[in-house]
């Protein structure tokens with residue numbers, strides 16, 4: 001049996017060792033296919049990262065697919081049942097690094113657009129592709145830079161599907177219509193180092209911090225809303241002490257992270273954390289890292305089109321969720337358009353033996369194609 005166009009393209013992409021931020025020729029493969037369909041191509045290289053923007057048509061609305069050609073490292077190859085960069089089919093699953101995150105999606109997008117344009121060469125609006133090779137890395141020179149360049153010239157994406165693996169059990173059972181924001185605080189509480197036998201000459205920053213940390217950890221930050229779970233506060237790292245059992249530490253370092261809903265923003269969180277710390281009279285220094293704003297795409301043209309396409313293929317509607325880590329969707333959402341994520345089952349992503357169901361790739365291709373038909377015909 002010959003491979004379907006989606007499967008053949010997915011295999012071609014997986015066979016290229018595009019470990020982040022290396023693209024390994026994946027984007028050229030996509031570019032050649034899109035050029036043949038009449039797309040205008042713009043390669044955008046920023047530092048070590050290759051990106052491209054492709055567009056077919058000049059009219060509004062501008063609908064775009066977004067994704068990444070880079071993959072996470074294979075890790076210990078000995079643990080893989082099949083070589084990570086040699087695509088293999090086993091029991092109806094396509095195996096290889098990137099099969100689910102997200103070369104399968106990229107193949108589905110390209111083939112969906114090919115089939116759509118064959119049927120509707122004079123479609124309404126415009127179709128775009130925003131593809132990066134730095135999503136799995138530090139995301140400094142990827143999607144965010146392309147978005148900045150497009151916004152600068154007023155070329156805003158109105159509607160976007162990001163191909164991240166959004167599904168849990170069958171493709172399309174979950175569509176992500178937003179993501180939580182993320183913010184990290186690095187707190188240093190200052191004390192006075194000394195001998196544990198002479199506590200009156202020292203000041204223990206661990207003891208001083210406990211009540212404040214307890215309050216931070218037990219605070220109800222918000223109750224979430226229709227689409228978002230309540231904001232969560234977690235302490236992933238703490239550090240104090242010299243290792244000796246007779247020394248009171250001079251400093252206590254605590255790192256905490258909040259995953260927050262659209263009920264909050266960076267400023268409110270910074271203010272509320274400061275209020276709690278100040279209440280406990282701590283001498284401290286606090287550095288913040290803003291990892292991303294939350295975004296939400298509520299009911300509207302794009303969500304309707306995607307939900308109806310998924311429903312037509314699966315005979316059942318997708319759940320709309322905002323769970324999971326941050327994604328490049330947060331950068332695209334800055335253009336104030338609608339952004340959703342629809343892609344394969346994410347059970348094996350970043351793991352050894354990453355794989356995707358071959359049938360799911362065909363279904364995903366159909367879902368993408370029907371979304372285009374719902375929006376641009």
Ligand SMILES: [Zn+2]
Pocket residue numbers: 068101102135164165
């Ligand atoms: Zn991904």
